[in-house]
Amino acid sequence: MATLVLFNKPFNVLSQFKDDQGRATLSDFIPVRNVYPAGRLDFDSEGLLLLTDDGALQHQISHPKKKMRKTYWVQVEGDITDGALLALRGGVELKDGKTLPAQAERLAPPSWLWSRNPPIRERKNVSDSWISLQISEGKNRQVRRMTAAVGFPTLRLIRYAIGPWSLESLALGEYRELSVHMPKGKTF
Incomplete structure (x- = not known):
């Protein structure tokens, strides 16, 4: 089972956990350990950002050839x-x-x-x-x-x-943690 975190990223928050310039990052909102963004969302954009602890799932979500x-x-x-x-x-x-x-x-x-x-x-x-x-x-x-x-x-x-995940019922700055089972060869 993979962990998938759905996060409603606010405006002016970096899609990474650390910043040497003092800007807001994911660590200010998400205490879940060992998850990494599956793709990015610009600093000046808002909304759904997915994070996971599973490399295959991360690839499925973010790789351009998958066309999610x-x-x-x-x-x-x-x-x-x-x-x-x-x-x-x-x-x-x-x-x-x-x-x-x-x-x-x-x-x-x-x-x-x-x-x-x-x-x-x-x-x-x-x-x-x-x-x-x-x-x-x-x-x-x-x-x-x-x-x-x-x-x-x-x-x-x-x-x-x-893909199948949305912001529905996720307030600004909130996250929801899911367990996802992705059988080998499955795509979303």
């Missing part, structure tokens, strides 16, 4: 257009190549969502909107670069789900 789907809730600057959503669904050309097609849909602002500290910048004359974006690759800062490429810069980025 990740769902992001993204607050963007401006009213997202049908054309921008269509472009995201077709794949977006970035400096390091074209992204794989994504699932992209408008999303009503999540009413249960926690406040971000510090809050996002708000501009009186510019609206914002939310989208759900599901991707199966993990280029550096990919979601932010994708939304910018279609003309809608990211204001707030929350990873809601990775």
Whole structure:
């Protein structure tokens, strides 16, 4: 049995256990020993981060060739257009190549969502909107670069789900520990 930790990472927390610059890290929230992040979530992003003590499970979750789907809730600057959503669904050309097609849909602002500290910048004359974006690759800062490429810069980025695991009923800064049995050759 492998240990899997689901963690709702706050904004401005590093996805590692130590930092020599005094920033908040996973050790400020997770007392579980011998678990390591399966992938990463940027310092300025929020949401689901998975940690495990099992190398095979970590590989299954984080290796790009496994193409595990990740769902992001993204607050963007401006009213997202049908054309921008269509472009995201077709794949977006970035400096390091074209992204794989994504699932992209408008999303009503999540009413249960926690406040971000510090809050996002708000501009009186510019609206914002939310989208759900599901991707199966993990280029550096990919979601932010994708939304910018279609003309809608990211204001707030929350990873809601990775494969079958989600933030559901997990408050900001909280973690849940699970035991996972992954038979040889099984994928999620």
